[in-house]
Amino acid sequence: MGASIELENLSKRYPGNPNPSVDNVNMEIKAGETVIFVGPSGCGKSTTLKMINRLIEPSGGRIRIGGEDVTDIDPVKLRRKVGYAIQSSGLFPHMTVAQNIALVPKMVGWSKGRIKERVEEMLDLVGLDPGEFHGRYPRQLSGGQQQRVGVARALAADPPVLLMDEPFGAVDPITRDHLQDELIRLQHELHKTIVFVTHDFDEAIKLGDRIAVLRERSHIAQFDTPEAILTNPADDFVSGFVGAGAALKRLNLTRVRDVPITDYPTVTVDDPLQVIFNKLRESGTNEILLLDKRGRPYKWLRRGDLMRAKGSLARAGTLVNDTVTRDATLRDALEAVLTDSSGRTAVTGRRGEYTGVVDMETLMNSVHELLEADRLEAMEHQHELEEARAAQTHAEQEGDGGEEKA
Structure with missing residues (x-):
């Protein structure tokens, strides 16, 4: 479980610099909370983290x-x-994956048996097969796999607090989305206290329970929930970070698990063609999802594809290019649906196994609900402002009347 963090008048000065790099920061972070530091380059967010x-x-x-x-x-x-x-990732290149993960448990005196169990547990936790990755070296891993091992190493000794300094900044956008989803899933299981530095406000919205928008010298411009910052930024500086399209950014606040996921007719690569024909006919749809031997989405098959298959599925159908997990945001899902151009995308579990489908209609209904909620909130806020102005005008008139009588 996580632990609370309190920063009290925290400052950092470097010799020869008349101004502090971090100046008098006060902050309370709750146990089990994910807090994101976001701000311009050089504002002191990484210094504060370290x-x-x-x-x-x-x-x-x-x-x-x-x-x-x-x-x-x-x-x-x-x-x-x-x-x-x-x-x-910061992995030691001369050490295997297992040795990297075992580093801190070994330093604190864990037994060999306990360390071995923990390494396997950590690899499984971050979605890497222990048998396959245990003896590999960092150079034999992709960027995304290295980052997963880096997170596994950071969690190996079961610390209550996890500090993350732009951990996904060096990987491609698709891998980055998957790593973000993985972190969200891990946090659901582990409930650590996470402090995460990023310059990407969309990443902050997606990951954070609360976001600290930092000015120069880590002065806190606003420290609040993503919803509050999107709908009511404290000032123009914060508004600049929110940027255009605040309503659409709210798609990063809703997860695929929060919307209806539909089941879809599926078959496996081991099923005979006749079984696949029968399943498609019984389903009443024009399309069926082919799963590989591990139950992962592999191809979308249409009736015409099966007619042309001629006894083999090798060249039939359309490969599944993109999927989303239940922890992915609606924005991720919308991008996947639009990329696929077929109006739906497959939803997968932690091992990539098929769990369902989310479609364009569901996503658009959710977008309309978010936009309507924003519109009603804006109207309510405007009404409150008008009432406040009316009350102020009334008070001023009462004051003028009193002065005239006097």
Whole structure:
């Protein structure tokens, strides 16, 4: 489980610089909460993050984790209790995946048997087959796989706090979306306290329970929920981060698991052609989803494809190019549906196994509901402003009347 984090008057000054890099930051982060630091380059967000585990020593102020003041304890011991994941994974290239993950448990004195079990548990947790990846070296992994191992290493000793410094910034957009979904799923299971630095506001909306929008020297411009920041930014600086299309950005706040997922007729690559024909005919649809041997979406098959198959599915159908998980956002799902151009996309579980389908109609209904909610909220806010102005005008008139009588 997570632990609370309190930053009290936290500051950092570097010799020769008249202005502090981080100036008097005060913040309370709840146990089990995911908080995102977002702000312009050089605003001090990474410096603030690194002071929490004292990779950078504070010049002033206090840090409390779980109520314990960690400002004066041994920083090496502190770092063993705080998970840390960075961009490009930070894996040691001369160590295998298993050795990288085992690093901190070994340092804190875990037994070999316990470490071996933990390595396998962590690989499974981040969606990597322990038998396949245990002995590999980082150079033998894709960027996304390296980042998964980096997260596994950060969580290996079961720390209550996980610090993440732009961990997904160096991977391609599709892999980044999948890694974000994986982090959301992990947090549902683990309930750690996560502090995450990014410059991408869309990523902040997708991942954060609360977002701290930071100005220069880590001054807090607004610290609130994604919904509150999108609908009621504190000032023009925050509005600049929100950018255009706030209503559409709210698609990042709703998950696929929150909307209806429909079942779809499926067959497997091991099914005979006649069975597939029969299933398609019985389903009453013009299309069926072919699953591979592991139950993962493989191809969309239409009636015409089967007619042309001539006893083999090797060249029949259309490959499934994109899928979404239940933890993906509606924005992810909408992009997948539009990319596929067929009005639907397959939804998968943690191992890529098929769990259902979400379609364009469902997504558009959700978009309309969000837009309507925004419209009603804007009308209510306008009504409140008008009432406040009327009350102020009335008070001023009463005051003028009183002065005339006097």
